[in-house]
Amino acid sequence: MSSRSQAKLGRSVALHLFLTPLALIWLFPLWMMTIFSTMPDNGIFSPGIELLPHGNFIENFNNLQRDTDFVRAIGISVSVAVTYTVLSVLLTSMAGWALARYQFFGKGAVVAIILGTITLPYAVVLIPQFIMVARDFKLANTWVALVVPPLFNSLGVLFMRQSFSMMPADLFDAARVEGVKEWRIFLFVALPLARPTLAALAIILFLASWNNYLWPLLINSQPGSMTAPVALGTLIGLTKVSWGGIMAGSMMLTAPMLVVFVLLQRHFIAGIAAGAIK
């Protein structure tokens, strides 16, 4: 073996020795969640660390289903997250397109305001948003209240604006010269070219909606119309916490996301990295 390939092997071993413990630290809570979901409610308090699954998952799930109608809650979560993702991707990409492609009065101010909203902590927005949606529009405990208020995502708009800005303007000029209407240029030229960015944005938005707890808890906490995270939260009672059910539910909420991420990670990374280099 040449000294060059020996050095390469050495670097690779060192890298793995460094990264493997980090990966294990990151995976440990996930694995413990899996273990706890298979143990009885009090199993979480067992004195030793259990590293192998037990056989209580089905029982935990049955309790979860009985107490929270969890399957229905997951159905609501899926419908909210899918609708939100589709509408938000469409809305943010249209806004990003307008900001990337058109020159109009006040454009700089619009971008500055959008940028500004990113820096606002969610807690600042939460109460006014709640008052507006619940009191003024009387939409509390409706499906619309879950989907519509968070639709406009500032980060998504800037993300898409960046993606469209990086596309060669000649492509759109060529379509204009050919007489293609602006909305068709957006739909048939710009959006297909932004696919990696759209995929990344869709994953981010879907996850944000899927994991959202605070807003659904405030605006829609009626039994029967709760999203899955809120339903899980109801298992934390004043006198009793159903840890087995919570962990089983957490498992069911986490696993699909991990699968989706693993399947789409190539698009996700490509989308995030788009624009890093020309």
Next chain:
Amino acid sequence: MAAVTLSNVVKRFGNFEIVHGANIDVSDGEFVVFVGPSGCGKSTLLRMIAGLEDISGGEIAIGGKVVNDVEPADRGIAMVFQSYALYPHMTVEQNLSFGLRMTGNPKGDTERRVKRASEILRITELMARRPRQLSGGQRQRVAIGRAIVREPQVFLFDEPLSNLDAELRVQMRVEISRLHKELGTTMIYVTHDQTEAMTLADRIVVLRGGHVEQIGRPLDLYDNPDNQFVAGFVGSPKMNFINGRVVGRDTHGIVVELAGQERTRITQPLIGAAPETGSKVIVGVRPEHFGNAGEGDADLVVRIDVVEHLGGTSFLYARTTNGEDVVIQRDAAKVPDTTEVTVSIRKSYLFDENGLRLR
């Protein structure tokens, strides 16, 4: 087919004026090339004709109709971009037909036009490929094909060959020339490459700093430039410029001395007003207008630095005794083997200090 007329066309970006009242007439079926260095406004002019840039002042007419406020698609033009601007997610066939499909053109007619364009450009076998699977030349053909399917009155080319290698550029130049003969459509072509302009154009428009410097047939510009800029821009290697001083008049014209010696004097006939004796002038000499000593008007001693052999012809890169760089063209067989040589000036052009031609 249509004529294109630009009348006092002005373009401003904010307070900055980049095209200062251009007046250009392009006849029906003519091939006109806009040429000039980077930033001279040639692409901006083309984009204004296309309707991709607003016109700040003046009028543009295509086929006799003023199109200042007409959408690009309704101007009867088609444009080929420097970057090709092919849609990367579509096949060649989809690229060619995209505009027609999106504007509701009948399917049968779209297919006919796409077939015709692919046959003209010999890209029939590439129709199922995507742009990334094509070579530079093939992409360029598809870009031209996309313009042909529009069956426009005017073709606009924005530096279409600048991304190709030298060999392919020559080949595509011939193909564009052939296409013009075949279609007979008005073509306006932008380039910074004077060789492309000379070989393709019926007429050339030379631009500098947003001004039209001269419009004319290629050889007219070469033989009869209006100013020092055009004289230097047209021709490769470019015209040599040597500083001179007017020393008097004789029956043939004014006498200009180049290097402070009597034998470096040239006599230039003038129709217009002659500059005063003692004033500075610039003498332009094309590389091929240097002869052997005694063959021409003046003899100039030069020191040869570098010789470039191009086969039948050689270029001598030399310096005059005043330190001015000159390029001399010689037959390969007549390249001197000494570093110092005396050359004569067989033909020259005279410019005043502001670069305007004296004639």
